[in-house]
Amino acid sequence: MWRDRTNLFISFRQSYTHHPQKKNVFSGPSSNGFGEGASSLSEERRGLMSAGAYEDDGDVVIEMDLLPPRWLDIQDEVTEILSDIAAQTRKLEQLHQKHVLPGFDDDDVKKREERQIEEMTQQITRQFQNCQKAIQRIDKMVRESKHTGGISKGEETMAKNLKISLATRVGDVSSLFRKKQSAYLKKLRTLGGFSTPIDRSSTPMVSNPYTDPSLMESESDRSFSQAALSQAQQRLQHNPNETIIAQREREIEDIAQGIIELANIFQELQTMVIDQGSMLDRIDYNVERMAVDMKAADKELTVATGYQKKSVKRKIILLLILLVVGMIILLGIKLSSKKSSPASTPLPGPKSPADIPRPPRVMFARRQGTDPAMNILRRDTWDWRRRRKRRIRNLDELGLEGL
Structure with a gap:
């Protein structure tokens, strides 16, 4: 396995602060003349080395002013673990399909397959727990850096974003693995002739629009596994002498217990994401609200434009009405003045x-x-x-x- 560090090297080179006027602290009569000849270095060479970047023995000293934060290594660690989980999940799925196929194999082969499935399931569960612990170490590193004063506000924000991103990735992978385990558990119960106490809902109804559907699905898996586990324990108590039933119920117990552990891990990972902000502050919710507000604003602007166009016509109509009223008043005054003057009558x-x-x-x-x-x-x-x-x-x- 190899890693490409070219981009990281380029970022270090660009972020390095050059001091061409700095004197060599190691310069002297016996310093091989490198301190005096530093100003004659080429531009490309000074891009990698400082003015006094030579020791007495001629070795080159390259200073690094900026180093990546420590929690970036956790990202590589979690990525490697998730890739291993993906490979093991494919193998486990093949074992599941092979184990539920009807055949004439003896009990030893079935038991060996069950042990392989159990070991691989436990290994994948431990890897999910390692991812969870690795993500939790980010908070510890941030707190230590705060105490020492070696962290800025931007780096703290970057650590929070990295934590949310990793928790979301691990949560998605664990949710997919948990669904596969639930489907395998149903197949086992169907093949064994056991009744399913509670059917798992693939699309849970969301009563609250601000509730995360993934959390509701995790709770559904948890309740289904707990019900299957309790029913298997009751069957073992009632029929302790039936070997086949006991073996199948123990297998169901192991799978149900693994599903419950995965549901707990997923819930804790989702809690990490939710703690960084309320569900109302999600980007998708804000985008939806912005779309609704923009549509309402467009309607209001359309109505306002119509009112503005009609205002000129209304002003003209009002002016004409005022002119007509004024003419009527003037006409009435003129008629009243004629009636008030006395008529000439003969003496x-x-x-x-x-x-x-x-x-x-x-x-x-x-x-x-x-x-x-x-x-x-x-x-x-x-x-x-x-x-x-x-x-x-x-x-x-x-x-x-x-x-």
Whole structure:
């Protein structure tokens, strides 16, 4: 097995800080002249070595200012373990298929196959536990680096992201392995003629939209295995003398116990992921909420655009209504002013021209016109005639004549 470290070497070379003006601390009369000749090194050579990068014996000293964090080694370790688990899972699946096939093999062959299946299952389970312990070491390394003060905020965030990534990968592999074990357990119970106490639901109903379906599936596997384990123990107690039944029930117990251990490991790994943030803060949930909000915002913008287009028409209609109301008001004022002005009526004449003399300037009474002065003259003339009539009437009543 080999590893490609070219990219890591390039990152170290790019992150190395060069100091071409730095003096060689080992330079002297007997330093082979390398300290004085450091400035004449080529650009490519100075990219790998500092100005005083030579010891007295001529060996080259390459300084590394930045080293990768320690928890990056855990990533390689977990990756190797997962690759081994994948290879062993394929072998175990082949053994499962061979073991459940009907045949005429003797009991020794069956027992040998059962031992191989049991040993390989236990080995895979231990490897999952090793992955879990390796992931838990990341927190320990981060705490130690915090105490020594040799970790930055960015490195701490990178450690948390690495922990979540590894826990998710291990959880996916353990979930797949647990499903295969549950299917094999069902086949064993079917071949043995045992009734299944609780059927495992392949697609559990999610009552809470914020509940992780993988956790619900893990709980389903756990409950199914526990029920199968308890039923197998009861069968052993009722029928202790039946060898075939006892052997099959012990095999079922081992598989059910392994499934329960895998469910516990998966639950702890999921707890590591959930502890880094609430399930409401998942990226997929935020993306879904953003899509819903964007659709609602698009609808609101469409409605607002329609209102803005209709506002100009509404303003024009309102202006026309105001103009019509103004014209009606002006027309009413004009008509009321015409009705308030008095009409020109002819002055009443005297009973007889002989009794009542004509007033002075009576010639103007017959003239028709709308001159205000003429109207005043007519009113004065009418008043004078009325007083004259009243005076004549009074004299007639008193019996005085000749006045």
